Amino acid sequence: MGHVIGGARVDGAGERIDVLNPATEEVIDSVPAGTGADVDAAVAAARTAFASWAATPVDERIAVVRRISEGIAKRRDEIAATVTAEMGSPIKFATQVHASVPVATSAGIADVLDDGFAWTEECGNSLIVREPIGVVAAITPWNYPLHQIVAKVVPALAVGCTVVLKPSEIAPLTASLFTEIVADAGVPAGAFNLVHGTGPVVGEALAAHPDVDMVSFTGSTRAGRRVSEVAARTVKRVALELGGKSANVVLDDADLTKAVKLGVAGCFPNGGQSCNALSRMLVPESRYDEAVELAVAAAAKYTVGDPTDESTRIGPMVSATQRDRVVDYIRKGVEEGATLAAGGPERPDGLARGYYVRPTVFAGVSPEMTIAREEIFGPVLSILPYRDEDEAVRIANDTEYGLAGAVFGSDERALAVARRLRAGQVDVNGGRFNPNAPFGGYKQSGNGREFGRFGVEEFCEVKSIQR
Structure with a gap:
């Protein structure tokens, strides 16, 4: 070449x-x-x-x-x-x-x-x-x-x-x-x-x-x-x-199963190596435990392995440097008190070679934690609770980034929240990618x-x- x-x-x-x-x-x-x-x-x-x-x-x-x-x-x-x-x-x-x-x-x-x-x-x-x-x-x-x-x-x-x-x-x-x-x-x-x-x-x-x-x-x-x-x-x-640190805001009237499943899908594709990855999931306190359980179950379906295998959903990180960076963030999350609900820093079983990382879900995440503030660029999801809609919007916008976001809930309410997010593109209830719509950040x-x-x-x- x-x-x-x-x-x-x-x-x-x-x-x-x-x-x-x-x-x-x-x-x-x-x-x-x-x-x-x-x-x-x-x-x-x-x-x-x-x-x-x-x-x-x-x-x-x-x-x-x-x-x-x-x-x-x-x-x-x-x-x-x-x-x-x-x-x-x-x-x-x-x-x-x-x-x-x-x-x-x-x-x-x-x-x-x-x-x-x-x-x-x-x-x-x-x-x-x-x-x-x-x-x-x-x-x-x-x-x-x-x-x-x-x-x-x-x-x-x-x-x-x-x-x-x-x-x-x-x-x-x-x-x-x-x-x-x-x-x-x-x-x-x-x-x-x-x-x-x-x-x-x-x-x-x-x-x-x-x-x-x-x-x-x-x-x-x-x-x-x-x-x-x-x-x-x-x-x-x-x-x-x-970069981005995009929030997926799940409202209290959302279809929680759908919202969590699509939210995990929005965090993990391309091994999480996407600038618009939905790496923060915000859910109501009243539905928090249920959301974590659903996210863990969804993450378990993301098979890690040989990227040439049609059944693989998460391949290796692009380099040893990127793998080490993601693993360091996972360890940092544990050190700062977040709970490993799924995954972790250990090498995935059965993969002796390659720059692999386990798909990881953190519960018990607070907005000031490193894993909730910095772009990880790997298959790492942080789930944060919120008390009401205003707090959800405040947490979502409390970031130096503003690339993307998502909202799940009844259509009118979700659209109203989407308008309040300071981000260049927001998906409502799983809206699909539009190749002719503008893409870029705040x-x-x-x-x-x-x-x-x-x-x-x-x-x-x-x-x-x-x-």
């Missing part, structure tokens, strides 16, 4: 970064450790390609985006197998989510432009014009390697921007498959470029580069702060999709939005022409 700069593969002359299979702990491939010179070359290629690509008729760009969507669909099984191998997501989830949702989100971008996106509008004596912002640096994470690439690269290309992508060095192989799909779809050389490497080297070089007009970053809040600091030197636009969960019309507008400059 190599970089792709100006349409050519570049293997790199320096060190390489090994890619490990987290289930076997074996090296399965490697990518070049990109340098500042690689970034300069990729940005130069994107800058050179920008004028021509921006001037390409919208209908032609829409056709390219549809071919990207079709290309992802055709290679679904290969993509799913690659995601499973490089980051450990169970193959069933990798097929149904990692390799399938990007088909819908990319097609949704084409639909937005096809359905009469307002490139121009009148405002008194002014003509308002939307134009591509320019060269975009897309820096993407390991937990949803294709999903996050598509969320950034496809709308940027669709509006006429050119792109330099830096995927996570932990799970970079899916990005190489996407590069092939982009080339097959007819994206011209230089309009899309790929540079592998680490955040401190390649990521910071992109964020600081004077010829990069925008950085779109998904990752931890800590890393997002650093991207903002570096990018501020050149006053470029920065879009951030960062507070330290970031800024900017992805998907649909909102994702398209993110990559546009707005000009007013007075007449």
